[in-house]
Amino acid sequence: MNTLDEPTAAAEPVIEVxxxxxxxxxxxxxxPVLDGVDLTVGRGEVLAVVGPSGxxxxxxxxxxxxxxxxxxxxVTLQGRPPDAGSTDTGYVFQQPSLFPWWxxxxxxxxxxxxxxxxxxxxxxxxxxxxxxxxxxxxxTGFHDxxxxxxxxxxxxxxxxxxxxxxxxxxxxxxxxFSAVDTLTRERLQRVLSxxxxxxxxxxxxxxxxxxxxxxxxxxxxxxxxxxxxxxxxFEVDGKRPRTGEFQHGEYLAAVSARxxxxxxxxxxxxxxxELATTRGPVAARSPEPRxxxxxxxxxx
Ligand SMILES: Nc1ncnc2c1ncn2[C@@H]1O[C@H](COP(=O)(O)OP(=O)(O)OP(=O)(O)O)[C@@H](O)[C@H]1O
Numbered sequence: 001m002n003t004l005d006e007p008t009a010a011a012e013p014v015i016e017v018x019x020x021x022x023x024x025x026x027x028x029x030x031x032p033v034l035d036g037v038d039l040t041v042g043r044g045e046v047l048a049v050v051g052p053s054g055x056x057x058x059x060x061x062x063x064x065x066x067x068x069x070x071x072x073x074x075v076t077l078q079g080r081p082p083d084a085g086s087t088d089t090g091y092v093f094q095q096p097s098l099f100p101w102w103x104x105x106x107x108x109x110x111x112x113x114x115x116x117x118x119x120x121x122x123x124x125x126x127x128x129x130x131x132x133x134x135x136x137x138x139x140t141g142f143h144d145x146x147x148x149x150x151x152x153x154x155x156x157x158x159x160x161x162x163x164x165x166x167x168x169x170x171x172x173x174x175x176x177f178s179a180v181d182t183l184t185r186e187r188l189q190r191v192l193s194x195x196x197x198x199x200x201x202x203x204x205x206x207x208x209x210x211x212x213x214x215x216x217x218x219x220x221x222x223x224x225x226x227x228x229x230x231x232x233x234f235e236v237d238g239k240r241p242r243t244g245e246f247q248h249g250e251y252l253a254a255v256s257a258r259x260x261x262x263x264x265x266x267x268x269x270x271x272x273x274e275l276a277t278t279r280g281p282v283a284a285r286s287p288e289p290r291x292x293x294x295x296x297x298x299x300x
Pocket of ligand 1: 024025026031033051052053054055056057058059060226
């Protein structure tokens, strides 16, 4: 466990964020969002990021894509600042964002057809790459389907394949599986773990699901309330790709419980300081009892 987010293995760094500060301009003035974020993700590593709603997780991912300007600090991908127009990063959102009028294969080929800087691959190469990725995400044979003919979970697998088609140096995932049912979600987590393991892509996944963070991450970084910074990082051991056994094992439950406690202690500190602001220091020392948490849940 460490407070600065540093990889333990000597993996070559792919993503490096140093002292990142950022704000948004709003009608009521500047809104500080990132408050000195430091992180490093090496080749083949997965960093999972958890934190309270609105703490700046999506903004952090945007800064990795070059879509959010920093006030201070730096972000680099393989030593260079991210370029919003490049295919250096692949991005997977909560909702699949496939073109409905195109086949699955054409959707996956989309990024490859746009690729200009490293040479546009031939039609045959694009097709072969799309089929390779379909196999990797367990959708062999579905290449001619339209997205509407697939379930939400299958569409999200196509989305994943599309994001990986250009061989991005980093894959960024923002709550990618939150719109599907529990069993589909667990299956997708395993598919993602296998796919990242096979390709060795560096990845950052933002999630509200602590079990998902521990299942997928080599490390889990816990962010503070907004303006967000990383307050603690938990190492997760366990062979890759992670299996269904790992997904429901005691080790994952134990690490999840520690991550949960860290998130909860941050939440309690935030509630106490809110009380101090609204009622003064005496009230802050004797906060009202909080609702009991559901037994057995590790989700915030
Ligand atoms: N374009 C914007 N303009 C102004 N404020 C913004 C903008 N985008 C986000 N914010 C605010 O910045 C803060 C951080 O937003 P962000 O989406 O990064 O948080 P988050 O941790 O990803 O939240 P969640 O977990 O709820 O998705 C929030 O208070 C949000 O309302």
